[in-house]
């Protein structure tokens with residue numbers, strides 16, 4: 597297990613750096629969830645909502661995700677202006693919870709993500725705008741596939757699919773990060789980091 601950043605006196609205690617390093621370690625161990633996070637929002641006071649999203653880059657700016665403006669989650673994100681993310685990588689026994697406001701991902705970076713998307717994924721982003729918003733009911737799977745076939749005729753190759761206006765990249769800008777280092781003896785190490793003007797401060801939490 598790697599040392600916790602808070603364990604090494606004199607070293608900068610930067611939980612974002614730690615998460616970046618642990619992600620590399622998880623990737624080397626072929627962690628299947630290495631590019632997955634869970635985004636929590638609030639639809640109503642008695643209805644929190646959570647869903648898996650592809651975790652894009654983790655930078656000093658924040659934790660990147662791509663969402664569509666037609667989606668329910670987008671309405672919830674816009675309303676609140678902030679979100680909570682959860683990351684869990686069993687291969688390295690790490691869980692991270694991230695709280696914070698939202699900021700747009702730089703357009704060049706979003707374009708880079710788009711370039712790596714497959715044909716189906718590109719068509720789907722256009723489906724939301726041209727046919728039905730994401731998560732809306734549709735009368736049948738056949739109706740949905742007919743829409744996709746129509747989009748294939750409109751954009752016959754992956755390269756011909758333009759970046760949709762409705763696709764947005766957002767960072768969850770970490771104000772608080774809770775780290776969980778799983779331990780086989782169950783006496784896990786948990787810490788709550790808070791960003792201050794002077795840098796990150798942390799408190800040890802009861803696991």
Ligand SMILES: Cc1cc2nc3c(=O)[nH]c(=O)nc-3n(C[C@H](O)[C@H](O)[C@H](O)COP(=O)(O)O)c2cc1C
Nearest residue numbers: 632647648649650662663664667668669670730731
């Ligand atoms: C592993 C995985 C990765 C996913 N990645 C994304 C993603 O990057 N963006 C996205 O909008 N939905 C993604 N989804 C689908 C969402 O979980 C969800 O079904 C969808 O975004 C609709 O959510 P909403 O109705 O709460 O807006 C992913 C699902 C899984 C299982």
